[in-house]
Amino acid sequence: MSLPFELRALAAKRSDVLAAMERIFAEESARVTTRLASIAGARTGSVGFPQRFGSSLNVHVHFHTLAIDGVxxxxxxxxxxxxxxxxxxxxxxxxxxxxxxxxxxxLRRRGYIDERAAEERSNETIEPSALDACTQLALAGGAYLARPFEHEDARAFHDHPLSGGAPHPRSSELALAAPNGSTRARSTPPGALSAGRPEIRGGP
Incomplete structure (x- = not known):
């Protein structure tokens, strides 16, 4: 009998787990053999030994069992x-x-099974996603909030000497509002507004 991968390391370290798995398998095999023989009061048996490694000397706990085919x-x-x-x-x-x-x-009765979700059992540090990281930066301060251009903002951007009198033809216009209420212009790819997800960039 081969054990699941998650159970092999535990059975290799804990003798009570190893003995329990072998005993359960032997008892269930004997139960079926006795029932098939249909002899009242008859008994059967088996001999088994555990092997703790595989062909490449890896940890691979499994059992070799020699069971009697009768009672x-x-x-x-x-x-x-x-x-x-x-x-x-x-x-x-x-x-x-x-x-x-x-x-x-x-295993459950002896506390060997952790019922928590896999995310809670992991000891690895959970890294935030790109969206979570942007949200954290925005909440930390110093980030600008994107909003559609208002009329005054568009006119101010149009009159700016660096704008050349018109916004970039391949861009949509956004006014970036700083926490102090001031605004500044920034060009955003046209797909951002149409998708309802304007690009948010931090920093002045």
Whole structure:
């Protein structure tokens, strides 16, 4: 039996986890074998050992199990062995499902499963997105707020000696309002206004 990747490191370090996973698998395999044999009071068994590494000596905890394909019945003459039929696919799937459910229950009861979301379990520093970073800069002060040009602003921009008498033909006009109420002109690509998301740039 192979363990999930997330469980291998834990089973390699904790002997109680390793023993519990092997015991659960052995018990569920024995339960199916006994049921298939249909002999009241009969018992079966298995021998297993864990292997802690893979072919490249990587951490890969898994189990090698030798299970008896039948049951032993105790009689007045001693012990009698009865063959069990091969398990059908449904029984194999049932063993896998029950092993998973029991393993999760065992791990949860002993506090080995962290129920928090993956973002909360991570120890990495969460970096803000570009939009969050712009918002933080704006809230920190010193950033200009973009708003559409008003009539007076457009006329002032038109009369500015550096404007050449007209705004750039491929730009839309924005007045950038500073916290003190003053305004300044800035050209913005035409798609910004039509998309409803004017470009916001900080700094004077």
């Amino acid at each position: 032993f019945e105790k009689t007045a003459m001693g012990v009698r062995f009865h063959d069990a039929p091969p398990p059908p696919k449904d029984d194999v799937s049932e063993v896998a499902r029950r092993v998973r459910e029991r393993a999760l229950l065992w």
